[in-house]
Amino acid sequence: MADSDVHYHFRFGDNSVWECDVSTLTDYQALGADNLPDWTRLEFHQCSHCPLSPQEHRYCPYAVALLEPARVTSMRLSHEPVTVTVTSRSRTITADTSLQRAMGSLLGLIGPFSGCPITRILRPMARFHLPLSSPDETLFRAFGTYLLGQYLRQRQGLEADWQMT
Template sequence: MPDARRRFEYRLRFPDGARRVIPIVLDGTTLGCVEPPPVARAWTALACHRCPHCPLDAAEALCPLAARLDPLVEVLGSVLSYEALDVEVASGERTVSTHAPAQAVASSIIGLIGATSGCPHTAFLKPLAWFHQPFAGEEETVFRAVSAWFLKQHFRELDGETPDWSLAGLRQRYDALHTVNVHLARRLRQASSADATANAIVRLDMFTKAISGEIDDILGFLRGRLG
């Protein structure tokens, strides 16, 4: 049986010795984000830099993705991209430790919260978030995304639905995700006094573009290594 909830803790230590913790809790049934809760700020309002393809009702007060990133902005919004942090990411019995630029740390956190935030354009990433791998690189990200997509198509076929083995649907979802990244970066530039959080989106968008535009090359590379 799946866990009722899954908790991730990003434990950050700054060069001056200061320590901060950003906890992220996912619901085991919906795979949605329970913690951090949404926070109302000017930059988290749905109307602020709203994505042109957002399907949410205009009556909604907050962008579900931006509203859950408030703790990240509080901790890293005044930090420069290149400032290196000591990081531990703890979940269950596993702890991953690294020394990484603030941009990479913010990118990993945004990827996890974003997938589970309630944004309709990131919902397809929920299963990857449940099995979150901090600081995953481009090849690993592509491998996990495509593997999860094919598993989903297998279940669709078992349910009598038409599977998409061509990856066309996955490409479309990542194209839509690119638009989300562009507008979220604008929000984070408005909310932050330094560049770590906005540049984290630039890093995430590199992976998005890789899956959307370079997937065949990466899969060709991986194909020869699957035996």
């Protein structure tokens, strides 16, 4: 496993296993096939604030990145118990939790590296991913990341937003 990878290992109650690797350095690559599901097309419920053009981008990059997770979990209950082990750089975290919580953690990592221009802004937080974080941990990391960004802006002679507007 490369230093830039985060590995999710899911063990379900029926002892089946699913594994997913996410690289924190590169965008997901859109599958070359033209037989992707309709729900992955950019025009299919395109986000109102999405800057991508359907003429240039046939598929939503985030939707394409969600293909495999959706395939694996579509027939499972969100509250199904799962044991998830997340391995990254020098850390391994294992938890018995719900599928919904485990997938929420994974999807929070996939989004910034999906190629979506909106979720791309979350890359600094995702680069230092904290799997299965609590709401307080996430809030602390979000504010800390924002304030660090403002400090760096100020150091470059740009206007900083210390009021966090």
